[in-house]
Amino acid sequence: MADSTPSLPPMDPSVAKRLDPAFRNGSVTAIGVVLAFSLGFLNNWAAATVEWIPGDLFAVASIAVGIVFQVVAMAGMLAIESLEEAKYRRLIRIFMIGLALVSLGVLIAIGGDALGYGKTLLKR
Template structure:
């Protein structure tokens, strides 16, 4: 009798493709936010470093998850779940970066 383990479980192709679409859309939003922020006429200061670090790490995590999802192995449940967790970490880092950027701008305005 053939035993199934977690490595044998596959993700439905349609579900994986939808996840890839979501990752691509959120990644493009993240990149466009960084572009808009970089074009901000207010000069960058040391206070902006935490926001920049969070944004950079968040984009890197989202890009990593997209690259993993585009591979054939991402149909395996274990690989899919790991890429999904990496993506969610990236989203949380981007949210923290956006919040840090807003706080840094507010602090600069109040000076």
């Protein structure tokens, strides 16, 4: 006796797996919040009245490049193509690189202040 249930056609490997838009929306929100924090941190630091030292450029460069990565990830997430799983994963990797760079820059800035680099370099 043959099975009378209809079989599904084989999946075409060229068809990209798509994500649920609600899932992507959460990622857009998270990227937006982190991007806003990154921009806010850089803005507050730039507006500070303290004198900058050459060592601050390492932190600023890391934060600025990280922000560029985050903006690229945000712009990509807003495109409809980001619903394709491969593109979504690529954009998440780009965002994570940006997050790591911004975090590194913030740690360099905080570490420099905690270790007193600004005070010792200005006395020379």
